[in-house]
Amino acid sequence: MERLPGFRDFYPEPLPHQDVWSADLRNYIFETWRNVARRYGFREYDGPPLESLELYTTKSGDEIVGQLYNFADKGDRAVALRPEMTPTLARMVAAHARNYKKPIKWFAIPQLFRYERQQKGRLREHFQFNADIFGETDPAADAELIALLIDSLRALKLTADDFVIRLSSRNAWHEFFQRGTHSPDPKPQTRDARRQTPNPKPQTPDAAEYEFYQIIDKLEREEPAQSDAKLKALGFSLDVLREFITAAKPTAELDAILQNLAARGLGDFVKIDYNVIRGLAYYTGPVFEAFDKKGEFRAIAGGGRYDNLVKLISGGKVELPGLGFGMGDVVLTELLEERGLIPEFGPGTDLYVMIEEESLRGETLSLVQKLRETWNVDYPLRPEKPDKQFKRAVELKAAFTAKLDKNEQGNRVIRFKNLSSREEVVVSSVDELYEREHLKKFWIEISKHKRTGHTQ
Amino acid sequence: MERLPGFRDFYPEPLPHQDVWSADLRNYIFETWRNVARRYGFREYDGPPLESLELYTTKSGDEIVGQLYNFADKGDRAVALRPEMTPTLARMVAAHARNYKKPIKWFAIPQLFRYERQQKGRLREHFQFNADIFGETDPAADAELIALLIDSLRALKLTADDFVIRLSSRNAWHEFFQRGTHSPDPKPQTRDARRQTPNPKPQTPDAAEYEFYQIIDKLEREEPAQSDAKLKALGFSLDVLREFITAAKPTAELDAILQNLAARGLGDFVKIDYNVIRGLAYYTGPVFEAFDKKGEFRAIAGGGRYDNLVKLISGGKVELPGLGFGMGDVVLTELLEERGLIPEFGPGTDLYVMIEEESLRGETLSLVQKLRETWNVDYPLRPEKPDKQFKRAVELKAAFTAKLDKNEQGNRVIRFKNLSSREEVVVSSVDELYEREHLKKFWIEISKHKRTGHTQ
Numbered sequence: 001m002e003r004l005p006g007f008r009d010f011y012p013e014p015l016p017h018q019d020v021w022s023a024d025l026r027n028y029i030f031e032t033w034r035n036v037a038r039r040y041g042f043r044e045y046d047g048p049p050l051e052s053l054e055l056y057t058t059k060s061g062d063e064i065v066g067q068l069y070n071f072a073d074k075g076d077r078a079v080a081l082r083p084e085m086t087p088t089l090a091r092m093v094a095a096h097a098r099n100y101k102k103p104i105k106w107f108a109i110p111q112l113f114r115y116e117r118q119q120k121g122r123l124r125e126h127f128q129f130n131a132d133i134f135g136e137t138d139p140a141a142d143a144e145l146i147a148l149l150i151d152s153l154r155a156l157k158l159t160a161d162d163f164v165i166r167l168s169s170r171n172a173w174h175e176f177f178q179r180g181t182h183s184p185d186p187k188p189q190t191r192d193a194r195r196q197t198p199n200p201k202p203q204t205p206d207a208a209e210y211e212f213y214q215i216i217d218k219l220e221r222e223e224p225a226q227s228d229a230k231l232k233a234l235g236f237s238l239d240v241l242r243e244f245i246t247a248a249k250p251t252a253e254l255d256a257i258l259q260n261l262a263a264r265g266l267g268d269f270v271k272i273d274y275n276v277i278r279g280l281a282y283y284t285g286p287v288f289e290a291f292d293k294k295g296e297f298r299a300i301a302g303g304g305r306y307d308n309l310v311k312l313i314s315g316g317k318v319e320l321p322g323l324g325f326g327m328g329d330v331v332l333t334e335l336l337e338e339r340g341l342i343p344e345f346g347p348g349t350d351l352y353v354m355i356e357e358e359s360l361r362g363e364t365l366s367l368v369q370k371l372r373e374t375w376n377v378d379y380p381l382r383p384e385k386p387d388k389q390f391k392r393a394v395e396l397k398a399a400f401t402a403k404l405d406k407n408e409q410g411n412r413v414i415r416f417k418n419l420s421s422r423e424e425v426v427v428s429s430v431d432e433l434y435e436r437e438h439l440k441k442f443w444i445e446i447s448k449h450k451r452t453g454h455t456q
Numbered sequence: 457m458e459r460l461p462g463f464r465d466f467y468p469e470p471l472p473h474q475d476v477w478s479a480d481l482r483n484y485i486f487e488t489w490r491n492v493a494r495r496y497g498f499r500e501y502d503g504p505p506l507e508s509l510e511l512y513t514t515k516s517g518d519e520i521v522g523q524l525y526n527f528a529d530k531g532d533r534a535v536a537l538r539p540e541m542t543p544t545l546a547r548m549v550a551a552h553a554r555n556y557k558k559p560i561k562w563f564a565i566p567q568l569f570r571y572e573r574q575q576k577g578r579l580r581e582h583f584q585f586n587a588d589i590f591g592e593t594d595p596a597a598d599a600e601l602i603a604l605l606i607d608s609l610r611a612l613k614l615t616a617d618d619f620v621i622r623l624s625s626r627n628a629w630h631e632f633f634q635r636g637t638h639s640p641d642p643k644p645q646t647r648d649a650r651r652q653t654p655n656p657k658p659q660t661p662d663a664a665e666y667e668f669y670q671i672i673d674k675l676e677r678e679e680p681a682q683s684d685a686k687l688k689a690l691g692f693s694l695d696v697l698r699e700f701i702t703a704a705k706p707t708a709e710l711d712a713i714l715q716n717l718a719a720r721g722l723g724d725f726v727k728i729d730y731n732v733i734r735g736l737a738y739y740t741g742p743v744f745e746a747f748d749k750k751g752e753f754r755a756i757a758g759g760g761r762y763d764n765l766v767k768l769i770s771g772g773k774v775e776l777p778g779l780g781f782g783m784g785d786v787v788l789t790e791l792l793e794e795r796g797l798i799p800e801f802g803p804g805t806d807l808y809v810m811i812e813e814e815s816l817r818g819e820t821l822s823l824v825q826k827l828r829e830t831w832n833v834d835y836p837l838r839p840e841k842p843d844k845q846f847k848r849a850v851e852l853k854a855a856f857t858a859k860l861d862k863n864e865q866g867n868r869v870i871r872f873k874n875l876s877s878r879e880e881v882v883v884s885s886v887d888e889l890y891e892r893e894h895l896k897k898f899w900i901e902i903s904k905h906k907r908t909g910h911t912q
Contacts, residue, residue, distance in 0.1 A: 016552030048463035096472030
């Protein structure tokens, strides 16, 4: 029985096989995302993994719709496994925006899906950290969001040497497009050639502009000659675009974002780059992508402003500016691996309780129960020789062993042993550990182990 | 644009509407499950939400198969959104069991799906805490698992007055069935009547026994007369069953489990109840369900031993005994609500940083950045009047406000104000807070707020 192609199993470490993913690493990434988002005052939400197909077909643009994991359910509804989170979020916010004070700052870690012809190693699902802000048009919100993105990556120990945020704006390209289409040299012959109809219906500005954005979005992936031909059909040329991109003059809003990030000491992490425009249809203002600096990987994250989406999704009922980004777990994991930034993970066992005499099993279970109020505790489920139990404690990377014993007076004691220092602590009850001041050090040592165990 | 029927949106509190669910509550439940599982030495895994239909059709029994959320994907594969986690887990363990030392103790919190005719309020998805043990036949493993179940509920502040584990065993019923079918009074006439064929092919013992289990599983939901008729067709009667259930004599394995739990001080949480047998086809030994004591809700959790499932899923290649339970979030939430055990949730903001002079915005951003290394910090994204900022701090239930100011000598200071006690602390830099011993109390107060914020 095999899992479906393009889907992943997540195993606890040690990993059994190259082909599977680490659940411990996934937890480490998710917890890092969560912690940083909360430090930034973002609150968690979630929506259904399955939505009406309609939610995506007109809102997101062709690229994502062509890769939808859609089907008809048993009630004959056209549905899709969510390919992105933003439409769900816009739907949720539109439904209940009045209950929340603005700005709304929310995050989620949804699993997202797509269905395209299977390529080697190409996945059909991934997890994505989504953070969004609603109700604020000021570029300060864009800066806040980008700062969160930067700090999420820094919390995973990536530095300004590893990644950069390429910042752009649809507004800059909108102006450029408007200027271009009103230029004295619209090259109508090329336009006709492309259309191959003698009398083409005039395109609405929106559709032509969206087409223009699609060409820019593909600039770095497409043959220059092909891009140039497409651009000429719209009355532009690759050379003129390249000039504009090279000049990289920030718009007023982008300038405000740059200054804001510089004030936070995050100026080194961002640069203006008009190559970026984002593929999704709904962006309306500043857009950005995070890339590794060596250019070895696909985008780590991407996002931007979508001030009309809530209005669109709510059928015109709710107007609320929004902006957000998404960061997937797959490219990120590749990058962390390449940079040697994946920590070692372990079982996170604090204490391994040994049972040297089976007659003590009942009493030991009571000890285990008590210790588990605070610590991650394991013990042998069935009778085992002491050396095998000790081996198990070492395998589990336990910080301490514990066992019941008697002292010279024949009274019950518990012996704790630090497996690194081999130091021993002997007490007559677990409570004594909490009560006696000189045992504080002991707890601090276990706590230290707990904190760095990456399994919380 | 509406969400699909039977699916849930999870909003941060305050909740906008009765019809939506709390993301904060969900996090609280998930974090509690995770913490208790880790204290018991269980490690997290996950698998795909979508699997081959085949994984479920023969393994789980009719009830679950009839409610599968299945469809054909674009590659014409028969697939299903997972209705339960155990088959996925058995598949994963079968594939890579050799890499893991036994016993394997794993947990997951998957979202599960079903599709049945929509009833009012009936959901098509829920989240389920799954914990499983592989590689141990001793009843000590069953006891360890049930102890985890009990402590998961206790960690949510439920007590022995609120719930009970009803413990049973398929082995007890198997013996009963074997005795019954070899009894001198097989009542063949009733059997023929049911089959309505003059010469029925003899059923394999397995199929008849499974049918027998299905009748027991429905005993508490079905009309007694109907159960009795079905039982008589198999050569039994409701009276004889009731006698067996009332006697509730534990088998040797159940006795071992009871003693083990009693040694842990958990004896009050469990009782033998042969009404329980579980609907799923793959159980082979002890089975159990957690119920609220007043009997107002459906089962809170259920599970048992399935020693043949890994062998079945692996096509006979891997033999590994297993056992596990699942606890859903929906009935649990209803119970917590009814018992008044849902904590108050808040935004979890530690510090709200105010900006009284816009000329200080840049410098304040640097302060925010520094404070966010440790705390959950918010601040006004755009210029606001001080009283509006203060109101926002109160709305966010921040523990402290902070703001830049100057002291009498004209030097830069940061003023922190405790919003409960109104006490103020003035320092010249954030580092000073860490360095100066007399400010320790201040940090302890913020930390206390953080710990009880329920947003971790």
